[in-house]
Structures are given as C-alpha cells and as structure tokens.
Amino acid sequence: MTKEPLSTDATTQVRAGDTIAEFVSTSKQYGAVLAADRLSLRIRRGEFLSFLGPSGCGKTTALRMLAGFESPTDGGVLIDRKDVSKVPAYKRPVNMVFQQYALFPHMTVAQNVGYGLRQQRPRMPKAEIAAKVQKALATVRLEAFGPRRIWEMSGGQQQRVALARAIVNEPKILLLDEPMAALDAKLRSEMQHELLALQRSLGITFVLVTHDQEEALAMSDRICIMGKGRIAQVGTPQDLYDRPRSRYVADFVGKANILEAQLTRVQGDTGTATLANGIAVHPQVFAGDTAPRKAEIAIRPEVLSLAAAGAPLPEGTAALPARITHRTFLGDHTEYLLVAEGIGPLQVNVPRQAERVLGGHDVEAMVQILWPAGTGLVLAAEATTA
Amino acid sequence: MRLYALAVYAFLYLPIAIIALFSFSAGRSAASLQGFSVHWYHKALHNPFVLEALWTSVRVAFLSALLATIAGTLASLALTGMRGRVRAIFDTLVQVAVMIPGIVIGIATLIALVSVFDLVNPWLEPLTGLKLSLGTGSLVAAHGLFTMSLVILLVRGRMESLDPALIEASGDLGATPVATFFQVTLPQILPAIMAGFLLAFTFSFDDFIIAFFVAGSDTTLPIYIFSSIRRGVTPEINAIGTMVMGASLTILIVAQVMLRRSQAQPRP
Ligand SMILES: Nc1ncnc2c1ncn2[C@@H]1O[C@H](COP(=O)(O)OP(=O)(O)OP(=O)(O)O)[C@@H](O)[C@H]1O
Ligand SMILES: [Mg+2]
Numbered sequence: 263m264t265k266e267p268l269s270t271d272a273t274t275q276v277r278a279g280d281t282i283a284e285f286v287s288t289s290k291q292y293g294a295v296l297a298a299d300r301l302s303l304r305i306r307r308g309e310f311l312s313f314l315g316p317s318g319c320g321k322t323t324a325l326r327m328l329a330g331f332e333s334p335t336d337g338g339v340l341i342d343r344k345d346v347s348k349v350p351a352y353k354r355p356v357n358m359v360f361q362q363y364a365l366f367p368h369m370t371v372a373q374n375v376g377y378g379l380r381q382q383r384p385r386m387p388k389a390e391i392a393a394k395v396q397k398a399l400a401t402v403r404l405e406a407f408g409p410r411r412i413w414e415m416s417g418g419q420q421q422r423v424a425l426a427r428a429i430v431n432e433p434k435i436l437l438l439d440e441p442m443a444a445l446d447a448k449l450r451s452e453m454q455h456e457l458l459a460l461q462r463s464l465g466i467t468f469v470l471v472t473h474d475q476e477e478a479l480a481m482s483d484r485i486c487i488m489g490k491g492r493i494a495q496v497g498t499p500q501d502l503y504d505r506p507r508s509r510y511v512a513d514f515v516g517k518a519n520i521l522e523a524q525l526t527r528v529q530g531d532t533g534t535a536t537l538a539n540g541i542a543v544h545p546q547v548f549a550g551d552t553a554p555r556k557a558e559i560a561i562r563p564e565v566l567s568l569a570a571a572g573a574p575l576p577e578g579t580a581a582l583p584a585r586i587t588h589r590t591f592l593g594d595h596t597e598y599l600l601v602a603e604g605i606g607p608l609q610v611n612v613p614r615q616a617e618r619v620l621g622g623h624d625v626e627a628m629v630q631i632l633w634p635a636g637t638g639l640v641l642a643a644e645a646t647t648a
Numbered sequence: 649m650r651l652y653a654l655a656v657y658a659f660l661y662l663p664i665a666i667i668a669l670f671s672f673s674a675g676r677s678a679a680s681l682q683g684f685s686v687h688w689y690h691k692a693l694h695n696p697f698v699l700e701a702l703w704t705s706v707r708v709a710f711l712s713a714l715l716a717t718i719a720g721t722l723a724s725l726a727l728t729g730m731r732g733r734v735r736a737i738f739d740t741l742v743q744v745a746v747m748i749p750g751i752v753i754g755i756a757t758l759i760a761l762v763s764v765f766d767l768v769n770p771w772l773e774p775l776t777g778l779k780l781s782l783g784t785g786s787l788v789a790a791h792g793l794f795t796m797s798l799v800i801l802l803v804r805g806r807m808e809s810l811d812p813a814l815i816e817a818s819g820d821l822g823a824t825p826v827a828t829f830f831q832v833t834l835p836q837i838l839p840a841i842m843a844g845f846l847l848a849f850t851f852s853f854d855d856f857i858i859a860f861f862v863a864g865s866d867t868t869l870p871i872y873i874f875s876s877i878r879r880g881v882t883p884e885i886n887a888i889g890t891m892v893m894g895a896s897l898t899i900l901i902v903a904q905v906m907l908r909r910s911q912a913q914p915r916p
Contacts, residue, residue, distance in 0.1 A: 330819075330820075331819075352819045357821065377821050378821035381821060381827060382822065431822070444908050518784075
C-alpha cells in the first residue's frame, strides 16, 4: 500500500474550500477519561487549521486520530470522503511533524528525509529519491546538511529536517503537534513565518496543534478552540475575537470583561440589556437570540474608554461610574483596572495616542467608563448554560 | 582509602597475573618462574585432548549463545508489547534467574533432562532407533536457557530507552510494522543484541559448574582443566588458563564497548 501523493497536475487542481477530512461525531475514551467528546469538524482542502486549547483538552488526541495512531471509540474519521477509522497510520495519506521531532538517530539527515519515499511500493528509483530529498532540503534551507548526523544539528535545524521528512511525501494533510514548543521565542517567530510561507507555496492542508493563542491567531485560516475534549467554537481568528459564542472562547482568545445582565429587547443584530447597576447598554446579539432572558455580555477592554466624572457624553453612549484601582503603562496602551459601582472589576485599555490628546487618569480617581452603543456582545444562550 | 583499593585490586588480580606470568616459564614447575619460553603454549596447542575440548567449548558456546540471542531477543520484543502487570512479573523472574547460583541450575537442569529422557526415550527409541542422552545438546540447552536471561536483561533495557515516537514516525512515513522493525527497531537495539550474544558466548565458554552436571561424556575446556588439575598442575594448564582468560576478557571488553555505544548514542 502506498501513500497517494497530492496531485499537482492541472486537471486535478485543488478546489480550495471543499472538505479534505472530517470528524463525524468522533469520540475517544481512555479508561475513564473522555479525551475527545463527539467532535464534529470539516477540514477544508488547502487551509491552515489550528487546534487551540489548554493542556489536556484533547488536541493531541484529535490529531492522532487523523494520523491513525489512535482509532476513535465512537464516530468516524473521514479523509477524502473515505472512512479511515480502521485504517492504520502507514496506509494514510497524511504525515506528521512530531513534538520532539522523532528523527531516526541512526540515519543521516538525507536518509531521514528519504525514509518515506523508500517505503513506497513499487519502489521509487534511487535517483528520483535523491532528487526529491535534495529539493525538500532546499525548501527548508538545509541543502548542505544532507550527510550530517542528526545529533550534529541544532534544535531549529532538527525541526526543519522533521518538516522536510514530512513534506517530501507530498501528504494530503500535514499534521503538526506543537512543533515550535521546544524553540526559543525568536526562533519560534521565525519558524512561524517560514511555516506559513511553506504552506502557501505547497498548497498542502496544515493542521497545527498549539496551546499558544498568539501562534494560532498569527498563522491560522481557521482555529478550532477546544475545551475538555469538546469543540468550543470554530472560526477565523477575527471571528473568534469579535464574535465569541461563549465565555470560554471570549476568555481564551484575548481579554474580555464579562458582565451579568438582563436582556430586555432584541432588534435585529442589537439588543438592549440592563446591567446589574440598572444602566441600559446596547450590545450586539447573535441571530436568533430572544428576549427577555438573563444573559452574559462580553466586551473587550479596548472598546471601552474613560472620561472624567461629569464630562458630557457622546450620543448613545452609556456611562458607568467607576473608581480606578490600578494603572499600568504598557507603551502603546495603558491598562486601567477599575471597580464599577454595582458591577465589580472591569478592565479598560486606552491607546497611547488617546491619552496624549485627552490626558491620563490617576489611581483612586472617580471616572466614567464609556460604552458606545452597538459594542459588546451578548454571549449565546446555549453557551451560557453549558 | 586509595591504599585499601589497591590492596583489593591486588588481591583480586595478583593470582591471575601470577598464573599468566608462570605460563611463560621454561621449567617444569607450575609454581615458579624458571627462564622464559612459549614452550607450554606450543605444547598445549598441540595436545589433541586440549584441542578437542576447545572445539567442544567453542561449539557449545556459539550454539548456546545463538539460541539465547534469538530466543532472548524475541522474548524481549514480546515483553515490550505486554501490559504492565504481566510484564513486571516476567521482568522480575528474568532478573531473579540471573542471580540463581550455577550449582542450583546445574542440578535442576540435570534432573529435568534426565526425567524428560526417561519419559521420551521408551517411545522414541523403538520408533527411530535414536536415544536422547546428555552431551552437546544438553549443554547447549542448559547454557542457552541460562544466558537467555542475560540477553533479555540487556535488550529489554535498550527497548525501554527507545523513544516510542520513532516507531510511530516510521509508521506515519508509510513503513509497515515489519519494515519498521527492520529499519528502526532492530538498528536501535542491535548493539544490545550483539553485546548479549558476546556475554552469552563468554559465559558458556567459561562455565564449569553447569557444564559439569549436564555434559555427559563430552569434555569442555573448563572440565578438561579441572580433571587435569587433579593429576597435578603443570605450566601447560597455566598456559591454557591464560589463553581462555585472554579470549574471555577480549570478548567482554568488546561487549562493554558496544553497550556503552548503544547507551551513549546522542538522542535528538
Ligand atoms: N494514551 C493515553 N492513555 C490514557 N489517557 C490518555 C492517553 N492519551 C491522552 N490521555 C488523556 O486524554 C486527555 C487529553 O489528552 P491530550 O494529549 O489529547 O491533551 P492535549 O490537549 O494534547 O494536551 P497538551 O497540551 O498537554 O499536550 C488527557 O486527560 C490525557 O490525560
Ligand atoms: Mg498534546
């Protein structure tokens, strides 16, 4: 059984956007631990998808079920619309970059990279293997390193060998399990850019596992946020930041203030809600939301702004009286922690430019937090109770 | 402290060094040095009894080491695939087996073999005309059985330190389980297997106690030396002893180097 390489000829050009792999209500149970709980997800051909979540949430488990190292205890895994749940790893057209690289120590760099090609039946001619290996090494800028031993390579170089060893097989999907975890910060951001450029030029679908929120935001076309073995939300990085459906997602991607409120009216995509201190605000709502109900509102710290107590308000803006407890200057913005009357602690980030024009505020000062109409988001009803 | 260590080493190695020294004596006494010659080596190597015993020893050592290596390696592989409890029990049993005194193994093997022969021979003989008896076969079996636990210890140790991700990576790259074994697992554990073979060979080659019980009418080199000594120690015996020791030491050192290599191999 050979791995089918990703076809690159013009007649079967990749149709960006159609489904290349799919989890169909896939579960994985390890003894008493439900590591994956009814995952349902379509992975699109050619996209860069990340699994993002805290330690132990089941990201690796999901990836290993795609690779074929684990078989689901329930549900299925499809690759190219074929159920591969029972297909062992060596027959699947996917390749993986391991967290600790898992390079073969008894082989040279070139032998490592050519390993997958040497497994193909019917056998690939030696000259062709050598040419492909050289090309893959060039792709990761290691042309001259073929004859080296693995332990003569630095961590960053080893990672590139692992990458070359995977992409030389032209897999349908490239799986990466925290590939950058062992690199230092500078090398990591370099590798992120290289990886992205590589993905764009090869057109291979990449599935990355990470617990680094910035990494996921910077690299992914779409992010699948996981928690406790479940998929919390799938979307573009911007979508997840602007329209988190649940408190979990709002907290995990960026910072968010979460406020209890009573949703009293829904009008199109905005609603009217009364906060705990009796003040009415006008946040966005998800389509299909209904009032009246108890609700949670998420609002990003940079959406709010500050004004001196008693200052006149712009039209449609709600004002929450509050006292400043902490002020942290962070260069491009200043972070204020406040206690709003009848509500509790809130965070407001003021851009440096705004502070230059309007002036800053001192700790212990009484101010107003300004909440413009149409900002903030009423979290989805089902997510609040879940 | 250093003096003490020196004394211990002297106590351990001085008698051996003296034997080696006396083996080069030109005189007839085995307990003094009279001139220098390789006369006794020449004599030993032309003694047909010595040569026959040597040949038996080498044959038994090679066959038993081969048996132990193959069976021990397969057992190690099987153990690695087993679940925690069962594996722990087998691992302990193997460790215990290494520590059992040779005399116990010798007697136990003898009794076991003789009982089996008594049971089998009445059926076998009328059918085939063959009769099982003690000899090279029982020597190989007894040595192979004992040294198998040495091989298992070494190979298991190496398997434990093998990164399971390597096996997965091989499968991920399209290698069948069999191909993975030959291209990844075997090269990784080969130094331990070869070290195991060499240790097994030396053990069998040097062993007297177990061989004494199960050799039957066969004579291995240690048995020959033992029976010669009863007729008096000659410089010829010293020469043979020195040669056996030299060969064993060489093999043991090679085995040690191999083990070191396999453990000191840098890992990514
Ligand atoms: N082979 C296994 N046997 C038993 N339990 C397992 C096994 N593999 C994973 N688990 C459990 O399944 C859950 C999910 O594990 P998984 O490795 O998928 O997490 P993860 O999201 O990759 O975490 P991390 O960021 O720490 O790598 C954890 O509770 C873990 O303890
Ligand atoms: Mg993980």
